[in-house]
Amino acid sequence: MNPSLVLLHGFGEDARIWDDFIPGRFSNQTMHIPNYADWSDCMTIAEYARKIVDTLPQEQSFILIGHSMGGYIALELAKQFPQQVQGIIMLHSTPVADSADKKLQRDKTAAFIQEHGSEKFIRSFVANLFAPEFVVAHRNLMEKLADRYVSISQAGLVAATLAMKVRADLGGFVQSANIPMLFVLGEKDPLIPTDSIVGILEGKAQHKYVILSAVAHQGCYEAPEETYAVINQFINEIHA
Secondary structure, eight states: OOOEEEEEOOTTOOTTHHHHHOTTSOTTSOEEOOOOTTOOSOOSHHHHHHHHHTTSOTTOOEEEEEETHHHHHHHHHHHHOGGGEEEEEEESOOSOOOOHHHHHHHHHHHHHHHHHOHHHHHHHHGGGGSOHHHHHHTHHHHHHHHHHHTTSOHHHHHHHHHHHHTOOOOHHHHHHOOSOEEEEEETTOSSSOHHHHHHHHTTOTTEEEEEETTOOSOHHHHSHHHHHHHHHHHHHHHHO
């Protein structure tokens, strides 16, 4: 039996991100799409992973596709349940833990959300994930996404922020894991420097990476056909 796909959304979005990417794609795949944007009871990324695996069919294998925070969860799922994971696709994500400066930034983000609420945060956040040229050319999309995600709960956003802050560094796990991984990176991503990923993967033949030209942190929107093509090729290689 072919492995099912588990699609894991990022921070500041929810499972509806995949509604914009899936149509016309993955038609032969069984998919599981957990939505954890409003969860407020997980203190760590490892706790998100354990709670998500309880929603998935048991005794089944999976290929994990994680965007940003979803990639952090994907690595934790693979670390905790390696027998069920046949492949991991990291979309604009990293195994590297937060730096001291980044942790301070997470604290400021959590404080901002607690003081001002979800809507003010989301409206200031969404466009930062895209290349500036894309934002200018797609104002309607920026408004659509902001309008969609302002409904994410304040408690869920704060919990996710603080869980990302304390997540474990899994660079060593990536380097030693036999589970094949594909890192899809954006040339203009302000959050995930491509050099940091390329260095970790150096000499690791089981893993691959692709750098999308003129793309920031949202390849599913900024370059959907190219993003799908590299994902689909990777999945087919695992099935072969």
